[in-house]
Amino acid sequence: MTDFNIIRVARTVLNVKDLDRSRKFYVNALGFIETERTDEAIYLRGLEEHTHHSLVLKKSEQYGVHALGYKVGSNEDLDRLQALFQSKGLKTKWMEEGTQHALGRALHVHDISGMPLEFFCKMDAAERMLQRYDLYKGAKIQRIDHVNCSVPDVEKAFSFFVNELGFACSEYTAADQDRIWAAWLHRKQTVHDQAFMNGEGPCLHHIGYWLPDPMAIIHCCDVLASLGYAASIERGPGRHGLSNAFFLYLRDPDGYRIELYSGDYLTSDPDFKPIRWDLNDPRRQTFWGTKAPDSWFNETAPFLDIETGKPVGTAPPTLEQKKPEFII
Known part of the structure; x- marks a missing residue:
């Protein structure tokens, strides 16, 4: 505790x-x-x-x-x-x-x-717009849900967040010898606030925003295409095996990756057991079996030092396998 x-x-x-x-x-x-x-x-x-x-x-x-x-x-x-x-x-x-x-x-x-x-602990208040349906447009973004980061040693990050900061694990991905390749950790009672994946880092992989339902994601694809942003769609729409959420990954005009996310599950029970996935299970990242593009594994955003404002140095991942290998 x-x-x-x-x-x-x-x-x-x-x-x-x-x-x-x-x-x-x-x-x-x-x-x-x-x-x-x-x-x-x-x-x-x-x-x-x-x-x-x-x-x-x-x-x-x-x-x-x-x-x-x-x-x-x-x-x-x-x-x-x-x-x-x-x-x-x-x-x-x-x-x-x-x-x-x-x-x-x-x-x-x-x-x-x-x-x-x-x-x-303190931020200025603002009007809650949940029932201002006249203002709903685009993806109908509801709230921030999570962040996902690429780090060289997922097990080290996992241990610190769980044992020192009090996070709990909802799901994780296991590589050879049952080493933790990725982990989904939470404080609020959903699948995650903070995720880690094996890779060059530390770097930001994406920011996830919660949407009201899968149709909001589909509608957003139409809006993006109509406004000339079709090329911003990097992956999806689809359903994750991990988290069970419906998703869409986008790249913003500067290259940051944004996930539109809807439909995970409750993790409040103290006896909830983390769900294990094998890294090479094709249903893990996309429940329908579709592969993610190489950019999803290779491209991230740098973190900036809290004092100098310059990019934080990175290191290569400790686990050799950098992405899943599907055997159909």
């Missing part, structure tokens, strides 16, 4: 080159709500989100991800998390209230894999 309460993944902060170009994609095509815009950033949220934003797009020529933000229960939780990370010899940095727009006091850290994490 931990002495702090991490509630859920709550926001991400990305650099983009052109705010107008990004707004057309995220607001006009995907249906995000634009809470606020400045000359330097756009703050976006989903229809059911009652807080100021879950996605920040910052204008910059430097491609990369500033933070994966987690909401915690109290300011005291932030202090306890700082003590934990410092006890492990990991880098920490305080961002006092008012330093980041619409956000309270926040703790920025680098985790055991080098990923930049952020913990906060």
Whole structure:
């Protein structure tokens, strides 16, 4: 048991080159709500989100991800998390209230894999648009659901998040000798807040957003095609074996991967047993057996150092097999 309460993944902060170009994609095509815009950033949220934003797009020529933000229960939780990370010899940095727009006091850290994490408990409120059906458009984005990251040592990341941060495992992928090749970990009571996969890293693989139903994903494909974004569809639509969710993977104008996601399951019971998948099971990544493109395994986004803002160094994966090999 931990002495702090991490509630859920709550926001991400990305650099983009052109705010107008990004707004057309995220607001006009995907249906995000634009809470606020400045000359330097756009703050976006989903229809059911009652807080100021879950996605920040910052204008910059430097491609990369500033933070994966987690909401915690109290300011005291932030202090306890700082003590934990410092006890492990990991880098920490305080961002006092008012330093980041619409956000309270926040703790920025680098985790055991080098990923930049952020913990906060306070964010400005915003109107919840869930029943403003007149504003539904595009994919009808509801809320942030999860992040998936490529790391060189999944077992090391798994151990830290489960044993030190109090996450639970819903499903995992096993490679040779039952080594953990990928894992789906959660704090909220669904399949995941944080996923890890074997690969060059640490890097962001994708951000997942929850949609109301599979038809919202199908409709979004039509909207994307009609607006000239058909080439942005990288994979899907389809159904995952892992998580059972219906999915669509997109690449935004800067190359970040976004997953539109709907229909996983409840993981609240304390006696829930993690589901094991074999890496080479063709139903694992797509229940219908369809392969993912090579880009899905080979292309990621860099993380940025919490102090310098420069890309975090990466390392090759510890497990040799980099992607599934299907034998039909």
